[in-house]
Amino acid sequence: MKPAPLHERIRAEIEGAILEGKLRPGDRIPKETELMAEYGCARMTVNKALSALAGAGMLDRRKRAGSFVAQPRTQSMVLDVPDLGAEIAARGQDYRWQLGARTVLGGDHDDAEALGATGKVLRITGVHYADGQPLAHEDRLVNLAIVPEIAEADLGETPPGSWLIAHVPWTEAENRISAVAAPAAVARALGIPRHSPCLVLVRRTWRGEDTITHVRQHFVADRYELVARFGATSA
Secondary structure, three states: OOOOOHHHHHHHHHHHHHHOOOOOOOOEOOOHHHHHHHHOOOHHHHHHHHHHHHHOOOEEEEOOOEEEEOOOOEEEEOOOOOOHHHHHHHOOOOEEEEEEEEEEEOOOOHHHHHHOOOOOEEEEEEEEEEOOEEEEEEEEEEEOOOOHHHHHOOOOOOOHHHHHHHHOOOOEEEEEEEEEEOOHHHHHHHOOOOOOEEEEEEEEEEEOOEEEEEEEEEEEHHHEEEEOOOOOOOO
16 A cells, blocks of 8 residues: 655644644644654645644644644534533533623613513623633523523523523524624623624524523634534425
8 A cells, every 4th residue: 555645644643642632722733843854854745734734723823933733613503502511511621601790681671672572681691611711702681571480590500501401492593693803891701802803693592472582692713613514405
């Protein structure tokens, strides 16, 4: 059997070290000159291997700084209503939810009207973490006329999305996705510079004609991916 090209061997060995945990997210890999010396090859061969790893999302190449093992990105199905904590845990990352504030708003409040609620609304804010890093800021409204029991739920330990999935059936959902510059309050909560790029997911769920919840999540752009997979259909 013909041996694999050298750049493929270099790529496979670095990829193996990452998958086995020998190289962790944020670790700097050897410089190109060090890899050239180790493998006895040209810079072009090393560059080809590193470019393939970067294209696969495994390396973060920084100009004049070198190449680093990329932080894993949490993925979510675009058409799903995911449990973010379960998704992060399923990727082998440590998940944490930090409750910011919870406030009961009257039915005459603008947020209650926007939700389509005629009575009180619970507003919840907080931050989702993956491996100790802020992943997403959440601002959620819940219709207390439909879900009164959430007013007494312990949302310090359990994020509201997980609680709702476990306790409240829904019949219809809508996802809206956009890219924005982080507003000041969101940037502070996520520990990123103001106007940093964020992926915004706005989701609304209903049970029959009643709105259950409206949530706006700002994700740090390079730590989250939305994935849609479709099947072919005939005309």
